[in-house]
Amino acid sequence: MNSLAEPKKWEKFFWPLLASALVLALWHYSVARTATKIFPSPQNVGKGIAELFRKQVLWRDIIDSLRRVAIGFGAAAVVGIPLGLTLGWYPSANRVVNPVLQILRPISPIAWIPVAIILLGVGDHAATSLIFLGAFFPIVVACVDGVSNVPSVFRLAGRNFGLSPVRLLTQVVFPAALPKIIVGLRIALGIAWLVVVAAEMVAVDSGLGYLVIDSRNSGKRYDLVVAAMLMIGLIGLILDTAFRRLEKIKSVRWGFRDES
Amino acid sequence: MQEAKLKAEHVHTVFTRDGKTTPVLEDISLEVADGEFVCLLGPSGCGKSTLLSTMAGFLSPTSGEIRIDGEVVRGPDPRRIFVFQERGVFPWLTVEGNIAFGLFHLTAAERKQRVTHYIRMVGLEGFEKAYPPALSGGMKQRLEVARALAVNPDMLFLDEPFGALDSITRLVMRAELLRIWEAERKTIIFVTHDIDEAVQLADRVVVMSARPATVQQIVKIDIPHPRDISSARYLQLRDGIFQQIGLAHKI
Numbered sequence: 001m002n003s004l005a006e007p008k009k010w011e012k013f014f015w016p017l018l019a020s021a022l023v024l025a026l027w028h029y030s031v032a033r034t035a036t037k038i039f040p041s042p043q044n045v046g047k048g049i050a051e052l053f054r055k056q057v058l059w060r061d062i063i064d065s066l067r068r069v070a071i072g073f074g075a076a077a078v079v080g081i082p083l084g085l086t087l088g089w090y091p092s093a094n095r096v097v098n099p100v101l102q103i104l105r106p107i108s109p110i111a112w113i114p115v116a117i118i119l120l121g122v123g124d125h126a127a128t129s130l131i132f133l134g135a136f137f138p139i140v141v142a143c144v145d146g147v148s149n150v151p152s153v154f155r156l157a158g159r160n161f162g163l164s165p166v167r168l169l170t171q172v173v174f175p176a177a178l179p180k181i182i183v184g185l186r187i188a189l190g191i192a193w194l195v196v197v198a199a200e201m202v203a204v205d206s207g208l209g210y211l212v213i214d215s216r217n218s219g220k221r222y223d224l225v226v227a228a229m230l231m232i233g234l235i236g237l238i239l240d241t242a243f244r245r246l247e248k249i250k251s252v253r254w255g256f257r258d259e260s
Numbered sequence: 261m262q263e264a265k266l267k268a269e270h271v272h273t274v275f276t277r278d279g280k281t282t283p284v285l286e287d288i289s290l291e292v293a294d295g296e297f298v299c300l301l302g303p304s305g306c307g308k309s310t311l312l313s314t315m316a317g318f319l320s321p322t323s324g325e326i327r328i329d330g331e332v333v334r335g336p337d338p339r340r341i342f343v344f345q346e347r348g349v350f351p352w353l354t355v356e357g358n359i360a361f362g363l364f365h366l367t368a369a370e371r372k373q374r375v376t377h378y379i380r381m382v383g384l385e386g387f388e389k390a391y392p393p394a395l396s397g398g399m400k401q402r403l404e405v406a407r408a409l410a411v412n413p414d415m416l417f418l419d420e421p422f423g424a425l426d427s428i429t430r431l432v433m434r435a436e437l438l439r440i441w442e443a444e445r446k447t448i449i450f451v452t453h454d455i456d457e458a459v460q461l462a463d464r465v466v467v468m469s470a471r472p473a474t475v476q477q478i479v480k481i482d483i484p485h486p487r488d489i490s491s492a493r494y495l496q497l498r499d500g501i502f503q504q505i506g507l508a509h510k511i
Binding site: 156 | 316318335336337338340341342344347348350351352353361362364391392393411
């Protein structure tokens with residue numbers, strides 16, 4: 001294939017499908033060859049998925065996981081974007097708060113599980129607060145970074161037209177920083193999806209994370225474990241693809257190409 | 261003589277970086293009349309852009325002052341718009357959105373009318389809904405000029421506005437700028453390092469020395485527009501300025 005040539009329509013689907021089929025074949029062959037009794041074959045996992053759908057648990061678990069992510073990620077965006085914009089706008093405030101942020105940021109949300117359970121008990125609140133923590137820091141950092149890297153010509157032009165500080169922030173600084181903010185949100189959403197699965201393994205009794213751990217604990221149903229894993233991966237892909245569509249919006253597309 | 265539109269009085273500017281001080285502007289005094297087209301000419305890095313930014317109110321002089329209409333300049337003002345190289349247009353707004361940017365105090369109907377007027381003036385009809393990344397360099401530059409003119413300023417500051425354009429587009433843009441200037445009679449201060457550009461456009465050319473910048477000489481270009489760039493007078497003025505630049509920069 002010539003890498004410069006525009007791929008044909010069928011090629012766009014054919015090659016990724018072929019790669020997936022090869023992985024499935026390798027998986028199937030390895031299970032058959034080793035005659036393992038523990039690890040399920042692709043067919044078993046397929047049957048597992050069908051069984052979960054039939055018992056109506058899968059939809060409930062998917063919706064519970066998505067709901068927790070929506071609440072935790074949504075709260076992180078609602079709090080994180082204004083905070084990040086403010087810190088980016090006032091470098092002196094950022095200098096005060098930044099050390100605290102930088103210490104909290106590398107702590108995995110998983111490490112917060114015991115604290116979350118002490119403070120909020122076992123349940124939804126603990127899980128969503130962990131997602132909040134996981135998504136909050138990347139959002140704040142992306143906003144600070146986005147705002148402080150707005151080219152000075154944009155700010156000068158905005159001031160030249162007599163904009164008030166509020167207008168300057170909403171009509172120049174925010175749209176100029178928006179491509180970076182979108183990237184930050186996308187990273188945060190990916191982390192939120194990772195964290196929800198971990199949180200559901202300890203803090204709640206529903207959701208895809210719970211499904212993984214519960215399938216193992218109640219009867220070592222590894223076909224269901226892998227089925228749940230596949231669903232987690234598939235939904236993660238769908239979320240990311242959906243989010244990437246935001247990058248195609250015309251008023252931010254300039255930030256994602258080599259054009260200016 | 262009528263009171264000058266812009267008056268620079270003994271402007272000195274010193275930059276301080278890492279404890280080192282660099283004088284950039286030294287005792288610049290200059291008067292610009294209302295409706296005049298003045299070029300500040302000098303090589304890159306001589307401080308002419310610093311002078312322009314100071315006139316626009318983005319920088320304060322270390323000493324001395326800039327007066328416009330008798331008032332000391334203390335900051336940027338929508339009555340005087342600074343035009344950057346085409347980098348200054350907002351890529352998140354359409355052509356229409358960019359031109360309407362400074363018109364937030366007008367009613368929707370007035371805004372629409374102004375936008376339409378200036379889109380036509382700079383020849384961007386058909387591109388109203390386009391975003392800047394889809395425009396060529398020359399179109400982006402015209403858009404920025406339109407955005408500036410739309411707020412009806414009485415002065416324009418242009419900082420090497422055509423520097424990033426190819427030489428043919430640059431010629432077209434000069435003609436367009438002159439056409440617009442003749443229609444609207446704004447006071448224009450135009451920074452350039454291109455001697456031909458200065459002699460083609462300006463009523464007067466302010467030749468600046470190497471840093472720290474001083475006013476080396478002010479040359480009046482007494483050729484009516486449209487200027488014949490092969491006329492004897494044009495060549496004489498151009499060569500005179502070339503010599504001045506040579507003296508100032510020892511080339």
